[in-house]
Amino acid sequence: MQRTARLLEEGVRKGVFPGAVLIAAYKGEVRFLKAVGNRALFPQQEPMAPDTIFDLASLTKPLATSVALMKLVDKEELDLDEPLEHILEGEGLGDKAPLTPRLLLCHRSGLPDWRPYFQEIREARPGDPKRFFRKRILSERLVCEPGAQALYSDLGFMLLEWVVEKRSGKPLDTFLHENIYGPQGLKDMFLYRRETKSPQRPPDRFAATERCPWRGEVLCGVVHDENAYAAGGYSGHAGLFGTAREVYVLADLLADHYRGVREDQFRPDTVRTFLSPPHDQDGAAWALGWDTPSGEDSSAGRFFSRESVGHLGFTGTSLWMDLQREVIVVFLTNRVHPSRQNEAIRSFRPRIHDSVMLDLFSGDGRRP
Numbered sequence: 001m002q003r004t005a006r007l008l009e010e011g012v013r014k015g016v017f018p019g020a021v022l023i024a025a026y027k028g029e030v031r032f033l034k035a036v037g038n039r040a041l042f043p044q045q046e047p048m049a050p051d052t053i054f055d056l057a058s059l060t061k062p063l064a065t066s067v068a069l070m071k072l073v074d075k076e077e078l079d080l081d082e083p084l085e086h087i088l089e090g091e092g093l094g095d096k097a098p099l100t101p102r103l104l105l106c107h108r109s110g111l112p113d114w115r116p117y118f119q120e121i122r123e124a125r126p127g128d129p130k131r132f133f134r135k136r137i138l139s140e141r142l143v144c145e146p147g148a149q150a151l152y153s154d155l156g157f158m159l160l161e162w163v164v165e166k167r168s169g170k171p172l173d174t175f176l177h178e179n180i181y182g183p184q185g186l187k188d189m190f191l192y193r194r195e196t197k198s199p200q201r202p203p204d205r206f207a208a209t210e211r212c213p214w215r216g217e218v219l220c221g222v223v224h225d226e227n228a229y230a231a232g233g234y235s236g237h238a239g240l241f242g243t244a245r246e247v248y249v250l251a252d253l254l255a256d257h258y259r260g261v262r263e264d265q266f267r268p269d270t271v272r273t274f275l276s277p278p279h280d281q282d283g284a285a286w287a288l289g290w291d292t293p294s295g296e297d298s299s300a301g302r303f304f305s306r307e308s309v310g311h312l313g314f315t316g317t318s319l320w321m322d323l324q325r326e327v328i329v330v331f332l333t334n335r336v337h338p339s340r341q342n343e344a345i346r347s348f349r350p351r352i353h354d355s356v357m358l359d360l361f362s363g364d365g366r367r368p
Contacts, residue, residue, distance in 0.1 A: 001032045001359035007352055012037035016344040017316055017333035019048035019207065021244040024356045025328045028252060031360065033244075040208035042218050042338060051243050053188055053205045054332045055224050057313030060240035061157050063250055064176055064191060066274060066289025068164045069101060071179050074270040078167050080105070080288070087163055096138055101163055103146055104156040105274075105288040110142035111155045118214070118230035129231050134162055150286055154227065154237040161236030173234065183265070184249060189242035191234040192223045206241075207334040209315050218338060224315050238314075244330045251321055251328050258323055275309050275323065299346075301353035303361075303368035316345055320353060329356050 001024065011017055019037030023030055033050060040046040056063065072078035078087075078101065085097035096111075103109045117136055126132035137155045144151065161172050168175045173191035181189050188201070206221040214226055223229050225238035233239055256262040257271040274288040285292040290309035293300045300310055300320045304327070310320035316335030321328045331352060335345045357368035 001356070004032060004352065004355045004359050005034055007355050008034060008036045011333075011348055011352070014344070015342070016348045017335040017342075018337050019052075020316075020331065020333040021048060021050055021052060021054075022332075022352070022356075023244050023248045023328075023330040024360065025248060025252065026360050027326045028256070030248070032356070039206065039334065040218075040220060040337065042208070042211070046204065048207070051188070051205070051245065052207050052332075053201060053221075053241050053243055054207045054317055054334065055192075055209055055219075055313075055315045056240045056242055056247070056317050056332075057225060057238055057315040058154075059242075059247070059311055059313045059317050059319060060191075060228075060234070060236070060238045062289045062309075062311045062319070063189075063242075063247065064172065064234075064240045065157050065160050065164065065236040066105060067180055067250070067254070068168075068172060068175055069105065069160065069289070070266060070270060070274050071175075072164065072167050073273070074266045078163070080273075084159070084163070087166055091134075091138070093138055095142060096159075099146055099159075101160065102288065104153075104160050104163075106286040107150050107152050107156060108147050108286075109153060109156045110144045110146045110148065110151070111137070111153045111159075112140055112143050113152055114154050114227075115140065116226070118226040121230040130161075130235070133158060133227070133231050133235070157236035158227075158231075159236070164236075172236065180250075180265070184253060186242070186246045186249060189240070189246045189250070191239045192228075192241060194229065194233040207332075208337045209334060210336045210340055211338045224336065244332050247319055247330045247332070248328060251319055251330065255321055255323060255326070255328065259326075277309065297350075299349040299353070301350040301357065303354060303357035312349075314340075318349060327357070327360065329353060 021035045024032040035048040035050045038045050039048045039052045080102040084099050208220040209224040211218045228235050228238040257266045260268040277285040277287040277292040304322045305324040307324035308322045312318045316333035318331045361368040
């Protein structure tokens with residue numbers, strides 16, 4: 001896959017990102033794995049490695065919160081259409097009471113996209129920052145009627161973390177470790193905790209992210225998302241760390257269950273429920289915790305089929321799975337290092353995904 005290798009090197013050379021790790025797999029076989037560039041530029045250059053741990057940012061939504069809910073649905077401990085007033089009973093939900101996990105997962109709750117709650121934390125000094133955040137979300141005015149339109153929302157996934165806690169009786173990170181990450185042997189996939197930084201990893205394992213204006217330092221091994229950090233280190237929308245290899249392992253697990261090749265972790269029907277996008281009349285097509293290709297402007301490029309799901313992370317991470325053609329592409333970068341102002345990744349992502357598909361399918365005369 002020389003075309004893809006050259007393009008990755010170009011990304012480093014042209015400053016699209018300091019470094020990256022890319023995995024491309026076809027029919028369950030990794031066909032390409034390459035690390036390029038540097039995991040850190042400051043205080044000195046440090047080379048990227050295949051096992052570098054990345055702040056996965058919003059990949060937390062599909063790979064942590066959504067799979068936790070998938071497990072609860074699979075165990076018949078949660079109904080996707082059950083209103084929050086039944087799940088979070090006695091919490092003073094107001095107009096959020098009729099919202100359901102399904103509406104929150106497919107970004108049709110009517111909640112705003114984002115709010116800078118982290119700026120309020122220092123003044124409020126709450127004893128329980130997660131509870132503080134949740135009360136603030138419940139006090140927000142809905143932007144639109146629930147179900148009326150798709151509006152991507154971090155706030156909705158912060159509430160979904162609460163749903164997991166209520167129904168499982170455990171924090172999200174504990175539930176994931178016991179039910180998914182641990183059984184799958186994912187030793188370098190974890191949700192960040194401020195007080196313990198647990199589980200500990202050597203600093204040289206991490207890709208650095210931004211020189212954070214709010215915290216006054218270059219972040220490395222510390223969650224980049226300010227709200228997640230202020231909430232204790234993670235929430236339902238951000239805070240997951242992992243390597244490209246382990247992101248691939250989890251993605252391949254889901255893809256195998258989607259196709260019915262495996263049935264050991266989930267019922268295939270449950271996985272299909274989460275990964276099958278509703279193609280709505282307004283053109284939005286969010287699956288349950290997952291994005292889908294958005295036509296010509298998709299970050300997945302031109303060649304992924306309509307039976308594809310994926311997600312992006314603000315730090316420069318992405319995962320796309322073509323479930324029809326059995327292609328998985330994990331593309332992790334530290335594009336926000338040292339500044340989030342670098343947005344060249346937007347035009348680069350479609351190019352790298354197109355390159356992977358051309359390399360995978362053009363060699364024997366086929367077209368992607």
